[in-house]
Amino acid sequence: MRSSARHKRYKLKSEINVVPYIDVMLVLLIIFMVTAPMLNSNVDVNLPQANAKSLQDRKEPVIVSVDQNGQLYLTLGNEKRQPIDAEAMKAKVGAFVKANPEVSVLVAGDRDGKYDGVYQVLAQLQQAGVSKVGLMSAPESSGKK
Structure with missing residues (x-):
C-alpha cells in the first residue's frame, strides 16, 4: 500500500499551463490596438509609374516648386513662375484644378532642400482637392554619377 500511495503523490502532470501565454497575448493585443491608429498618418497620392518616357500633355502642367529654404513658387500653365504662400497656393x-480636371499637377523639390517642404506641399494639395500629383525630376547628366 505504501508504494501505491507514493506513486500517486509523485505522479507528473502532463498538462500545459497556458495562463502565461494568454497574459502575453492580451498585452500584445492592447499594444497593437493602441499603436494601430497612429500608423495611419500618410498622404494618399497617386504617383506616376516609373517609365523612361517623359509626360506628354496637351495642357501645360501646374508646377509647385519648393526651394532649399522652403519657399513656394507656382507656375500656372504658361504664366511666369511667381513666389506664393501656402494658403494662396x-x-x-x-x-x-476644379476648372481643368485633366491638368497635371507636378511638385518640384530642391535636391538640397528638406523633404518636409515637399511633404507639406503634398498634404496641402490633397486638402485643395487635387487627386493626382506627380513629382518632377531632372534627367541625370551623362558625365555625372
Whole structure:
C-alpha cells in the first residue's frame, strides 16, 4: 500500500499551463490596438509609374516648386513662375484644378532642400482637392554619377 500511495503523490502532470501565454497575448493585443491608429498618418497620392518616357500633355502642367529654404513658387500653365504662400497656393491650385480636371499637377523639390517642404506641399494639395500629383525630376547628366 505504501508504494501505491507514493506513486500517486509523485505522479507528473502532463498538462500545459497556458495562463502565461494568454497574459502575453492580451498585452500584445492592447499594444497593437493602441499603436494601430497612429500608423495611419500618410498622404494618399497617386504617383506616376516609373517609365523612361517623359509626360506628354496637351495642357501645360501646374508646377509647385519648393526651394532649399522652403519657399513656394507656382507656375500656372504658361504664366511666369511667381513666389506664393501656402494658403494662396491651396486656393489657386484648387480652383485651377476644379476648372481643368485633366491638368497635371507636378511638385518640384530642391535636391538640397528638406523633404518636409515637399511633404507639406503634398498634404496641402490633397486638402485643395487635387487627386493626382506627380513629382518632377531632372534627367541625370551623362558625365555625372
